[in-house]
Each structure stands twice: as structure tokens, then as C-alpha cells.
Amino acid sequence: MAAPLSADRLLQALRAEGVHVVEVGNWRAHNRNSKGPWGPVNGSIVHHTVTKGTASTVAMVRDGYTALPGPLCHGMIAKDGRVHMVGWGRTNHAGGGDPRVLEQVIAESYGTRPTPPTKGNANGTDGNARFYGWECENLGDGKDPWPRAQYQAIVRVQAALCRAHGWSAKSVIGHREWSADKVDPRGIDMPELRADVAERLKHPASWNPNEEDPMAGITKKDIFDAVWKTDAIGGPADAADHKTNPTWQAQSILKDVQARIRNMDRRMAAQTAAITALAGQVGTGADTQTVVTAVETAIKRAVIDDNTVES
Numbered sequence: 001m002a003a004p005l006s007a008d009r010l011l012q013a014l015r016a017e018g019v020h021v022v023e024v025g026n027w028r029a030h031n032r033n034s035k036g037p038w039g040p041v042n043g044s045i046v047h048h049t050v051t052k053g054t055a056s057t058v059a060m061v062r063d064g065y066t067a068l069p070g071p072l073c074h075g076m077i078a079k080d081g082r083v084h085m086v087g088w089g090r091t092n093h094a095g096g097g098d099p100r101v102l103e104q105v106i107a108e109s110y111g112t113r114p115t116p117p118t119k120g121n122a123n124g125t126d127g128n129a130r131f132y133g134w135e136c137e138n139l140g141d142g143k144d145p146w147p148r149a150q151y152q153a154i155v156r157v158q159a160a161l162c163r164a165h166g167w168s169a170k171s172v173i174g175h176r177e178w179s180a181d182k183v184d185p186r187g188i189d190m191p192e193l194r195a196d197v198a199e200r201l202k203h204p205a206s207w208n209p210n211e212e213d214p215m216a217g218i219t220k221k222d223i224f225d226a227v228w229k230t231d232a233i234g235g236p237a238d239a240a241d242h243k244t245n246p247t248w249q250a251q252s253i254l255k256d257v258q259a260r261i262r263n264m265d266r267r268m269a270a271q272t273a274a275i276t277a278l279a280g281q282v283g284t285g286a287d288t289q290t291v292v293t294a295v296e297t298a299i300k301r302a303v304i305d306d307n308t309v310e311s
Contacts, residue, residue, distance in 0.1 A: 002165050004039045004132075007088045009164065014083065016205040017160040019153060022084045024062060030071050031089025037129045038090035043105045043171035044161050045094050045131045045178055046154060046193070047073065048138040048185040054078045061135045062086040073135040075157065081149030083157060093135070094127025096120055097178035102130060108170040112191045113177060120181035127178055132161055140186045152210075155193065159200040169197035 005013065007028045014021050031038070051057040057076060061084075064070030071087030078084060098117035102125055104110040119125070134157060138144050158172045165171070174190045175182040200207065 002039075002041055004041050004089075005161075005164055010088070010160075011085075013160040013164040013205075014157065017156045017163070017200075018206065018208065019156045019160060020082045022082050024058060024084050024086045027062075027071075027085045028088050030062070030087045032069070032071070032092055032128070033089045036090055036126065039129065041132060041165075042102065042130045043132070043167070043173060044158055045127065045133050045173055045175055046158070046185050046188065046190075047093060047133065047135045047175045048140040048187075049076070049135045050140040050184075051137065052139055052144075054080070054082075054084075054137060057135075057137050058084045058086065064092065068092050073133040075134055077134055077136045077150060077153050077157065079137050079147050079150050081147075081153040083153060090128050091133055092128060093133030094131045094175070094178060095181075096122060096124030097127045098180065099125045101173070101178055102127075105171055105173060108168050110170065114173060117178060117180045120179045122181075124179060131178075134158075136185055138185065138187065140184055142186050144187065146187055151188075154188075155196045155200055158193070158197045160205070162197060162201060163205060169194040169201065172197055 011021060049057050049061065051060060057078070060070075061072045061076045062070050064072055069092065071091045073091055073093045074085065074087055076084045076086060096119065098115070098119045101114045101117050104114045117124075134154070136146075136150065136154060138146065158169070161167070162169060162171055172190075172194055174188065174193075175184045176186075177190060
């Protein structure tokens, strides 16, 4: 059991997980706390809205309707993956549910899915006090698609809550797994969703599985071409290298790079010697040939000294 997160702590957890949050009005103080307790919380429930259109859906889950006052959830996850926060505290989202399911969620003791519920809204345990609730924009007809952006947002939201509370993915259930009266979220496989949440929890909150590995698909041939076949670097001919190094061994590449670095060092030493020699001739009244000779001597000495050190 755990105390509900504060609104600030929730936002911190969601944003750390990469969730795009939209704060709607006075959501921090918008709740149904006057009608009953909120907390301790034991998990999170995923719903579908049976609506179409983000703006109208946000208004509905925030304000409710005649038979059921709002807020109807804590956040609404839109088709584009944005999470609209509409309330914080007790909300009308879970209703009554099966106490056996609550026990299994608290203990995180079930297998693939909780025991099918036999109790519902009229005769079940108060779920509004014990669960976070997330409505997801969908018609709920089994045909309306779940865009990748929306699904990934659902995963991230649930992972953020689990990470913040130290829960496993088994603290995340669908409304149909809580109440015998419900079928939502239709079109989402809850064991698969929990598996995706569990996978996310193995990584830091900043993990982005959509980012491509910059080295993915790169072969040794690609590395060879990048190192040898550029005008800036140059290198041995392709055919010659195939004879001496048919598998493009890393040591030969490193040897060539090392040689090029040494060559650059020689050039830098020569430039430094030339500048020093010129500076030494300034103000001496020496003629041009004397200056040239002094510079040439300094350059030769720098390069010869460098070659001696290498050997």
C-alpha cells in the first residue's frame, strides 16, 4: 500500500519517462474527495473512453455527464500520445470491482492475468479509492486503432507510476480485469501491455526504444571503406589491402592511423622550429639568405630528432 503521489511528484515522474503532459485548468484541485477517500493506492487502471475527438474527450472526462460527475480519471491519453491531466485525487473511474483482484494486485501474485472478476460496480470494492485511472481516447468497438504514439504513452505512464512506487508491471490492470461489468480497454492485450511496461522498467526512465543504434547494420567492409577510401585520409589501394589484410584487421588500421599521427607531429614540430628560428632573426639585421638558412636548419633538426626518437 502507498500514499498517492503529489501532483508535483507525478509530473516529475511522467516527464522523466518522456511523457508529453498537458495540464488542463485547475486539475490539481479537481477531484471527488468530498465523496470518499483516495488512498492508499495499490495500482493503476487503464480505460477506453468510447469517444472520438481529443478536445471533446478531454472536456467529457474532466466535467463528466449527468449520470456521472467528473473528473472521470486522472489523465486522458490522446491518440497523438499527449496526456491531458484533468484531475488529482479521488475520481469517478474505477467504480466497484472484485476484492480478490485487489488482493492479487496488492501482492502482485497473479500469473499472466488476475482471476476473472465476479463482482462489479454495484456489489464490488471501491476502486476509486485504490487506483490511479487513465482514460484513453478510443471508440472501444474493437475496430478503432491504437496508434503507436498513444500505446507508447500508455506504457510510459504506467511505467512512471510503477517506478515511482516501486511496483512491478502487475500493478497495472485493465478495467475489464477489475470489474465484471466492463470490457475496456477493448483492443489492448493487457498481458502484452504489462510485458512492455516490465521491459521499460528494466531501463532508465529516459530510455527511448525508438532511437536507432548508430552502429546497427555497419559491417567491417563499411569501416574499411570509411577509413581507407576517403580523400581526406587516403591509404593503401583496395586491391593491395585485400592481399595483405583480406579481413581488414583492426591492428593494420590502427598502425596506419598511428603513422599519420606521427607525421602530423613532425609537421607541427617543423612549424614550431621555423617560427622559433624566424623569431630569433628578428632585429639582427641578417639578410634574407641567412634567415632562410636558419629556418631550414631548424626544420631539418626538428624532423631528424623526431625520427630518431621514433626509432
